[in-house]
Amino acid sequence: MSGDGRAESANALLGEIAGVGADRARGGYSRHVFTTAEGELREWFGGAARARGLEVQVDRNANVWAWFGRPGPDAVVTGSHLDSVPGGGAYDGPLGVVSALAAFDLLRAQGFTPRRPLAIVVFAEEEGGRFGVPCLGSRLLTGTLAAERALGLRDGNGDTLADVARAAGHQPAHFGRDEETLGRIGTFVELHVEQGRGLVHLDAPIAVGSGIIPHGRWRFSFTGQGNHAGTTLMEDRRDPMIPAAEMVGAVRRSAAAVPEARATVGRLVPTPGGTNVIASRVDVWLDARLPEPGDVRELVAEITEDARAAAELEGCRVEVREESYEGAASFDAALRDRLRALLGDAPVLPTGAGHDAAVLARFVPTAMLYVRNPSGISHAPEEFADPADIDQGSADLARVLRSLAG
Ligand code: GLV
Numbered sequence: 001m002s003g004d005g006r007a008e009s010a011n012a013l014l015g016e017i018a019g020v021g022a023d024r025a026r027g028g029y030s031r032h033v034f035t036t037a038e039g040e041l042r043e044w045f046g047g048a049a050r051a052r053g054l055e056v057q058v059d060r061n062a063n064v065w066a067w068f069g070r071p072g073p074d075a076v077v078t079g080s081h082l083d084s085v086p087g088g089g090a091y092d093g094p095l096g097v098v099s100a101l102a103a104f105d106l107l108r109a110q111g112f113t114p115r116r117p118l119a120i121v122v123f124a125e126e127e128g129g130r131f132g133v134p135c136l137g138s139r140l141l142t143g144t145l146a147a148e149r150a151l152g153l154r155d156g157n158g159d160t161l162a163d164v165a166r167a168a169g170h171q172p173a174h175f176g177r178d179e180e181t182l183g184r185i186g187t188f189v190e191l192h193v194e195q196g197r198g199l200v201h202l203d204a205p206i207a208v209g210s211g212i213i214p215h216g217r218w219r220f221s222f223t224g225q226g227n228h229a230g231t232t233l234m235e236d237r238r239d240p241m242i243p244a245a246e247m248v249g250a251v252r253r254s255a256a257a258v259p260e261a262r263a264t265v266g267r268l269v270p271t272p273g274g275t276n277v278i279a280s281r282v283d284v285w286l287d288a289r290l291p292e293p294g295d296v297r298e299l300v301a302e303i304t305e306d307a308r309a310a311a312e313l314e315g316c317r318v319e320v321r322e323e324s325y326e327g328a329a330s331f332d333a334a335l336r337d338r339l340r341a342l343l344g345d346a347p348v349l350p351t352g353a354g355h356d357a358a359v360l361a362r363f364v365p366t367a368m369l370y371v372r373n374p375s376g377i378s379h380a381p382e383e384f385a386d387p388a389d390i391d392q393g394s395a396d397l398a399r400v401l402r403s404l405a406g
């Protein structure tokens, strides 16, 4: 409920942040962790939470918490993230946050008094849009990612996470597994826009998540000899762009041959990156995902072999580094069935999209709710959810929170 006691819908709350982080060059939103835009969203969330009488805290890893009543153990926690991919949509992340605020408004309007502590969390850097590794906030909180490694990660400008976190007012020396905060989470429920067309096919507005398929990110660094585009004859070149381009084709071929596999090259950076310059180095990032019993690392090994062969043919070298990996996540079966029953036999869906919920699921009973996305498009400006489905999502989330915390 806002300061004047008015309940706000999730749609209205989304409208309040519609202008923040709009990316005029790429379209959509670029709201990377510890940038001005993301800071503005943190401020907005803190203000919206305080206007509702919630107690706002920032934990050791820069995740933001808003407590409905007194913070404490065995809490029912909901929330998502406010950062985005480059040029992303308006819903991936923010929908879970605004729906949580709207659900709290509904509970207040119903005069609900929770028996368990109730909180909203906004996790930091879910997308890995700035530092490459996704779910930094939840991985650091749970100790799944070592603080030393995280703090040394560099963004595209060469700045470390430690430096930009400090500049944004956080204390990187305190980053790392946070027993106290983790110990407070009794149950976690994340609401998210669906990132495929599962609900369209089922003709339903809301689903309960079953789990997340294994996925990871690998960086292939090809090195050759930088040189002049006009004076270097073709036979004299060692151009790392050639094996990098070969690799893009190999990714498509290898993944297309494995049922259910998804593999993507969405980022390729030549150094130094001049039109009239043969690159000295090309970095290629591979995002690969494959449900079990498939083995996503086996698929990556096959791609690596092709990349090495292509590099050798051009007199180049390639170095491969696994930047992140998340194994299969299965959400708590009893919790899933409870939510499903509560929401009128809502359908159950698996997903190929990663979430902080996958990280949390290894530590506490965790569930996800998905809101229908008519086009299924996500990580792009065309991402969408119908306002009526959004309202349904926050009402369903309120029902879930009421049942879990009541
Ligand atoms: C996050 O949305 C991911 O699946 O990469």
Ligand code: MN
Pocket: 085, 092, 127, 379
């Ligand atoms: Mn995303």
Ligand code: MN
Pocket: 081, 092, 093, 126, 192, 354, 355
């Ligand atoms: Mn997300």
